[in-house]
Amino acid sequence: MAIVAKKPELLTDAHLHYCPGCTHGIVHRLVAEVLEELGCADAAIGIMPVGCAVFGYNYFKCDMFQAAHGRAPAVASAVKRVHPDSVVFSYQGDGDCSSIGMAETVHAAARGENFTLIFINNGIYGMTGGQMAPTTMEGVKATTCIYGRDPKVNGNPIHLSEMLATLTGPAYIERTACCDPANVRKTKAAIKKAFEIQLAKKGFSFIEVLANCPSNYHMTALESMEFVKTKAIPFYPLGVYKDITKEDK
Amino acid sequence: MKKLWKGNEAIAEAAIAGGCRYFFGYPITPQNEIPEYMSWRLAEEGGAFIQAESEVSAINMVYGAAGAGARAMTSSSSPGISLKQEGISYLAGAEVPCVIVNMMRGGPGLGGIQPAQGDYFQAVKGGGHGDYHCIVYAPGNIQEFVDVMYDAFDVADKYRNPVMLIGDGMIGQMMEAVEIPEYKDLNKLPPKPWASQGHNGGVQRLINSIKIDPNDLEDHNHRLFKKYAEIEANEVKYEEYLTEDAEIVFVAYGSVARICKAAINELREEGIKVGMLRPITIYPFPKKPLAALAEKANVKKFLTVELSMGQMVEDVRLSVNGKKPVDFYGRCGGVVMMPADLVKYVKEGK
Numbered sequence: 001m002a003i004v005a006k007k008p009e010l011l012t013d014a015h016l017h018y019c020p021g022c023t024h025g026i027v028h029r030l031v032a033e034v035l036e037e038l039g040c041a042d043a044a045i046g047i048m049p050v051g052c053a054v055f056g057y058n059y060f061k062c063d064m065f066q067a068a069h070g071r072a073p074a075v076a077s078a079v080k081r082v083h084p085d086s087v088v089f090s091y092q093g094d095g096d097c098s099s100i101g102m103a104e105t106v107h108a109a110a111r112g113e114n115f116t117l118i119f120i121n122n123g124i125y126g127m128t129g130g131q132m133a134p135t136t137m138e139g140v141k142a143t144t145c146i147y148g149r150d151p152k153v154n155g156n157p158i159h160l161s162e163m164l165a166t167l168t169g170p171a172y173i174e175r176t177a178c179c180d181p182a183n184v185r186k187t188k189a190a191i192k193k194a195f196e197i198q199l200a201k202k203g204f205s206f207i208e209v210l211a212n213c214p215s216n217y218h219m220t221a222l223e224s225m226e227f228v229k230t231k232a233i234p235f236y237p238l239g240v241y242k243d244i245t246k247e248d249k
Numbered sequence: 250m251k252k253l254w255k256g257n258e259a260i261a262e263a264a265i266a267g268g269c270r271y272f273f274g275y276p277i278t279p280q281n282e283i284p285e286y287m288s289w290r291l292a293e294e295g296g297a298f299i300q301a302e303s304e305v306s307a308i309n310m311v312y313g314a315a316g317a318g319a320r321a322m323t324s325s326s327s328p329g330i331s332l333k334q335e336g337i338s339y340l341a342g343a344e345v346p347c348v349i350v351n352m353m354r355g356g357p358g359l360g361g362i363q364p365a366q367g368d369y370f371q372a373v374k375g376g377g378h379g380d381y382h383c384i385v386y387a388p389g390n391i392q393e394f395v396d397v398m399y400d401a402f403d404v405a406d407k408y409r410n411p412v413m414l415i416g417d418g419m420i421g422q423m424m425e426a427v428e429i430p431e432y433k434d435l436n437k438l439p440p441k442p443w444a445s446q447g448h449n450g451g452v453q454r455l456i457n458s459i460k461i462d463p464n465d466l467e468d469h470n471h472r473l474f475k476k477y478a479e480i481e482a483n484e485v486k487y488e489e490y491l492t493e494d495a496e497i498v499f500v501a502y503g504s505v506a507r508i509c510k511a512a513i514n515e516l517r518e519e520g521i522k523v524g525m526l527r528p529i530t531i532y533p534f535p536k537k538p539l540a541a542l543a544e545k546a547n548v549k550k551f552l553t554v555e556l557s558m559g560q561m562v563e564d565v566r567l568s569v570n571g572k573k574p575v576d577f578y579g580r581c582g583g584v585v586m587m588p589a590d591l592v593k594y595v596k597e598g599k
């Protein structure tokens with residue numbers, strides 16, 4: 001019988017600790033598939049955040065770091081400087097990447113550091129139990145804004161891809177979603193493009209993935225996917241925000 | 250051959266001689282000459298320098314570079330070292346060897362920029378969260394700073410532990426004739442099979458400080474403390490000066506010890522029997538030599554001298570353990586005592 005799909009070699013057999021229906025597992029798999037397809041799984045070094053993906057190192061066989069909350073871009077910058085021929089990625093949630101680690105994210109992007117940042121935007125602090133994130137949308141309830149995010153009280157959500165696209169440093173920025181098979185395939189293509197940019201030593205690549213968090217949105221897996229599709233995507237438009245390979249032409 | 254060097258620049262060159270190839274820092278007085286020097290000098294050596302967006306980022310870059318197997322360091326001064334503390338705790342927890350320099354200034358808060366030693370507690374009692382120690386040196390002059398720095402990466406690698414060197418603006422900014430030792434051959438350094446650097450041959454290398462199972466974390470802490478016991482047994486460094494017949498033993502470190510030496514020489518000329526124990530490592534602290542001095546009949550008392558309100562004096566008291574009185578003389582805020590102040594203090598106190 002012909003094999004049409006199989007688990008990437010780069011992934012371990014460890015049981016995922018993510019909640020049922022969570023998209024973290026899907027994005028892990030996409031990263032692993034892409035690294036294998038590009039033939040650089042052996043050269044990969046992953047930097048895991050503080051957040052639900054903190055144990056991500058259990059699922060990848062490549063060399064890994066677990067970084068302090070928000071500091072993965074600083075760690076990744078240095079790792080890549082030491083081993084320019086390795087393939088470095090950081091994998092970060094929205095609290096990690098766009099709140100506590102905003103300075104590290106912006107400056108790694110501004111320096112044009114040649115690594116790939118996978119940004120999981122689920123609009124909530126998953127690991128700590130559902131507090132408001134910088135990306136929580138207006139009206140969405142969180143444990144630190146129980147009546148729903150009110151911009152007058154809680155401030156406004158941040159559009160990180162758009163913000164980073166104002167910088168000269170980044171080479172590639174794209175926002176995708178992980179809410180249905182078509183979008184998962186687009187997410188994979190974006191991640192592939194990002195790693196290709198890195199392999200070509202063109203600089204900083206950033207993929208924002210609109211993700212779900214059924215547990216803290218108090219939704220079923222399906223409802224949480226629906227939320228991404230009908231609420232998150234209109235507010236956080238998908239697409240390529242920066243691509244220097246296009247500008248080059 | 251000895252050459253005239255500015256302290257901070259000599260320290261930077263000594264780090265390179267000792268194998269440092271990666272430096273991550275952020276400007277703060279009085280250590281700016283270290284990042285400035287590294288910014289062009291490391292490029293010549295095929296290494297890299299990044300002016301980080303903050304001290305927080307800089308220490309995490311050290312975590313990345315050192316965790317990837319390189320000899321990496323950062324330097325800063327008091328407020329910046331406070332910002333690095335979470336990162337230092339991660340480095341200690343994940344057992345990533347590296348070197349951190351603190352050219353201390355007066356605090357608390359933004360404080361001032363003149364010499365001070367108010368970061369003693371922060372340096373030797375942990376500083377960041379959790380149970381851990383850095384190996385902390387407090388060299389007394391530029392040459393000693395250079396010599397300690399030269400071997401600091403070897404010590405860090407040997408124990409897979411962060412090493413900290415503390416000084417102040419006096420050492421950083423002054424110029425002295427110093428000799429930079431011969432450059433270490435990076436190819437001859439012991440390999441780091443634990444480093445996360447890609448191409449792992451199927452066995453993952455992980456730089457990590459999370460141990461979510463309490464039993465694992467307790468075991469990890471016990472393992473770290475076994476290592477610290479070994480460090481306490483092997484790495485204590487100190488100098489004794491005229492202690493054989495001393496009735497009063499000064500205890501001072503860093504640039505203050507130099508001021509004490511001048512005061513001691515003056516007092517000796519007047520026939521007053523004074524000497525000094527100068528810790529070179531402040532963690533591990535020279536407990537045993539202090540305890541031994543406390544047992545000696547000729548020693549009547551100890552006088553701890555610091556540029557602080559009294560921090561190291563607590564470790565001196567713990568070491569002397571009530572056997573002899575321990576007095577304290579301190580200035581702070583960036584005010585530096587003169588030898589004459591100490592001479593007067595001793596004569597009036599006698």
Ligand SMILES: Cc1ncc(C[n+]2csc(CCOP(=O)(O)OP(=O)(O)O)c2C)c(N)n1
Pocket residue numbers: 050051052053069092093094095096097120122124125126127128133
């Ligand atoms: C310095 C520091 N502050 C706070 C925390 C607590 N903390 C752990 S995970 C987390 C939020 C993670 O949320 P996010 O980055 O959005 O990732 P997710 O869990 O949603 O995947 C926080 C605040 C920490 N570990 N360290």
Ligand code: SF4
Pocket residue numbers: 017018019021022023024052122126127212213214215216
């Ligand atoms: S808390 Fe949310 S983000 Fe975290 S694993 Fe569960 S569903 Fe996923």
